[in-house]
Amino acid sequence: MDYQRAAAAKTVPGDAMQPVALSQLALSHVSLALAAGESLAVMGPSGSGKSTLLHVLAGILRPTAGSVYLRGNDLARLGDAERTRLRRSEFGFVFQSGQLLPELPAIENIALPVMLGGTPYKQAISMAFSWLDALRMTPLAQRRPGEMSGGQMQRIAIARALCIRPSVVFADEPTGALDRKTGADVMRILTEACTQNGSSLVVVTHDPSVAAFCSRTVRMSDGLLVDQGASERSAR
Amino acid sequence: MSSFALWRLFHRGGNRGFSSTSLLAVIAFAAASAIFLTVLGGVHAFVWRSSPSHGLVEAFSGQSAQSGENAIYVILSLFACMLLLVPFASLSASAARLAAARRDARLAALRLAGATSGQVSRLTALEAAGQALIGSLIGMVLYVAMIPLIMPLHFQGRGFAVEELWVGPVALLVVAVLMTVLALISALSALMRVVVTPLGVSARVAPAALRKWRLIVFLVAIIAAVGIMKSPLSRYFGQAVAIAIVFGVIAACFALVNLIGPWVIAARARMRIRRPRNAATLVAMRRVLDNPKRAWRNVSGIALAVFVAGITSVCAYVGSAAQGSSEDMTLLRDIGTGGMLTLAFAAVLAAVSCGVMQAGNVYDQADQYRMLVLEGADRATLSKARFIEVFTPLKVVVLVSAACSMVLMLPLLGSAMTQPLTLLGFVAGVALCFLLVGIGVAAANHVAKGIGIVGERSDD
Known part of the structure; x- marks a missing residue:
């Protein structure tokens, strides 16, 4: 039941509905499945379609053809409002930088996604605080993003992504703005927190040392999935 | 490379965000100068009416009762002009700051690439x-x-003629030059930071709390003003002294309201943040607390105008209620109209x-907005946050300034204040x-719609 299948494919030339040249496709014939609790690294050169894949998986972009299943529901068929609700309850996001609101102290930045789901302020704050505590960052609670280091900001971003207890966390170059050692720290925290929470993790990265934290690595090139990784599951 | 060549480089188009902010700044400058010119037209009209030769000097040097009457109109319209200078200046400054702020990152990059601070400054100056x-x-x-639209408005018992409202080419030129210089100064001061540090990083730290002494000074001054108005001595003041006192009190109130405005807004925001009802309120109130002075600047023009309109609406009531059609009554009625007009202009600004x-x-915060949308914030929540961020300060300042003008006018015209007609006009102005x-x-929310949620990663 907790198994999640994700498959994204684009039209091939000759499709009567939307004729698109093969060279213009960001993704083509991509078939991928992600198990609950699995961590997956998506690697590949710039422009290979990694971010597009992530956006399609997270229901941000709708594929021109093909489908994306989350527990049997096709994301590509859901309306904008439903996908928004789904992102609010099922997905967490960690980006390279610039995701924390500069006016809000750390604790409220973490609580915000929970509040967006309609949880009252006090409850959201106490949930956020338990995550801060779990990641041993309680001294940062009242600091604002401008008063934190890059590594601290990413840790807050991780707490923020996990606070809603998502089933999948999407991370797009989460260590891109950090030095190697801090990056490794952040990745360890991210993978550990996801494991504890039972969340799946999808990390888009250029960096093999970041990918090494994940249980499986897939490679992309020119919109095609060229390497399905070791523990591949077949998508249906 | 010359500054002009740099400027050309930045203007080859193709960058949407850039051209949109330029458009915003232009709209702001246009609105500010249009309203300023219109008010200037009003001043011109009263000067024109005051003497056959239509000169400013003659308006004040005439000896007849008629010319004394005219001089009051000129003085009052100048006063309205001065009132609007505050929102006018703050709008032009924020437009220039907007022009500069958007360029922070780009200019910082230019500095890193080796452009001199002089080149960078000149480029910005040229822009703004x-x-x-x-x-x-x-x-x-x-x-x-x-x-x-202004012509049908009745002052001194008649509408305006075109030549009365037309300020002439010289005034137009002066306003254009004034505008440009003001923009230059604001933009350069906003850019000091970037010129100082090539890294151009604007670190955000917790803002300093506004002190309570502002409130104490304000309350003491209000009590003193009411005391002077109510004291038995006031009966012996001549008319000139009385007018001087009224103007003095109003001027002092401006200063005081300016003193207390940011503090009151911050206090209200802190109250609401203690237990925010929803995510939109949380974000909006944090924004206000991030920079209460900015929140105040946006609505300060309305604060002053509401204060004045509160007073002038009483004049309008007295003017319309009186049976006689003497010139004094016309003057009072006109003061009421003028006050409302000033309020309307301040509202537009x-x-x-x-x-x-x-x-x-x-x-500025496209990245963070994108993140919020990704996390499942629907656009309605974000739009709501923008409304709350502006309306909370607006409500606070309207309440405070309306209360201040009521308190001041109550001893003078207690009965007039409670008349439904007086209140109705005033409430209509505030509603506007x-x-x-x-x-x-809503226009800003429309702009926000244009920003897609799929951003570009900086390393792609």
Whole structure:
């Protein structure tokens, strides 16, 4: 039941509905499945379609053809409002930088996604605080993003992504703005927190040392999935 | 490379965010200059009416009762002009700041690439000045378009003629130059930071709390003012002294309201943040607390205008209630009309100012907005946050200034204040403020719609 299948494919030339040249496709014939609790690294050169894949998986972009299943529901068929609700309850996001609101102290930045789901302020704050505590960052609670280091900001971003207890966390170059050692720290925290929470993790990265934290690595090139990784599951 | 060549480089187009902020700045400059020219037209009209030769000196040197009457109109219209200078200056400054702020990152990059601070400053100066110039030219067209709307308004018992409201080419030129210079100064001061540090990092730290002494000074001054008004001595003041005192009290109140405005707004925001009802309120109140002075600047024009309109609406009531049709009554009625007109102009300026601020925020924080949308914030929540961010300060200042003018006028005209007619006019004016500011924010929300949620990663 907790198994999640994700498959994204684009039209091939000759499709009567939307004729698109093969060279213009960001993704083509991509078939991928992600198990609950699995961590997956998506690697590949710039422009290979990694971010597009992530956006399609997270229901941000709708594929021109093909489908994306989350527990049997096709994301590509859901309306904008439903996908928004789904992102609010099922997905967490960690980006390279610039995701924390500069006016809000750390604790409220973490609580915000929970509040967006309609949880009252006090409850959201106490949930956020338990995550801060779990990641041993309680001294940062009242600091604002401008008063934190890059590594601290990413840790807050991780707490923020996990606070809603998502089933999948999407991370797009989460260590891109950090030095190697801090990056490794952040990745360890991210993978550990996801494991504890039972969340799946999808990390888009250029960096093999970041990918090494994940249980499986897939490679992309020119919109095609060229390497399905070791523990591949077949998508249906 | 010359500054002009750099400027050309930046203007080859193709960058949407860039051109949109330029457009915003131009709109702001246009609105500011159109309203300024219109008010200037009003001053011109009263000077024109005051003497056969239509000169300013003659308006004051005449000996007849008629010319004394005219001089009061000129003084009052100048006073309205001065009132509008505050929102006018703050709007132009925020437009220039918007022009500069958007360029922070780009200019910092230029500095890192080796451009001198002189080149960078000149480039920005050129930018802001250009926008101000274009804006004031559009403003002139708007001013001309507004003349037919102002003409039917009755002052001194008759409407305006075109030649009364037309300020002439010299004044137009002066306003355009003034606008450009003001934009230059604001833009350069906003850019000091970037020129100082090539890294151009604007670190955000917790803002310093506004001190309580502001409130204490304010309360003491209000009590003192009421005391003077109520004291038995006031009966022995001559008319001139009385007018001087009224003006003095009003001027002091401006200063005081300015003193207390940011503090009151911050206090109200802190109250609401203690237990925010929803995510939109949380974000909005944090924004206000991040910079209460900015929140105040946007609505300060309305604060002053509401204060004055509160007083003038009483005049209007007295003027219309009196049976006699003496010139004094006409004057009182006209003061009421003028006060409302000033309030309407201040509302337009504040609306543009709020709209520009919010639209600027949308561009500055596109990344964070994108993140919120990704995390499942629907756009309605974000739009709501923008409304709350502007309306909470607006409500606070309207309440405070209306209360202040009521308190001051109550001892003088207790009965008039409670008349439904007086209150109705006043409430209508305030409602207009809310409506216009709402339109300004709605426009900013429209801008926000244009920003997609799929951003570009900096390393791609």
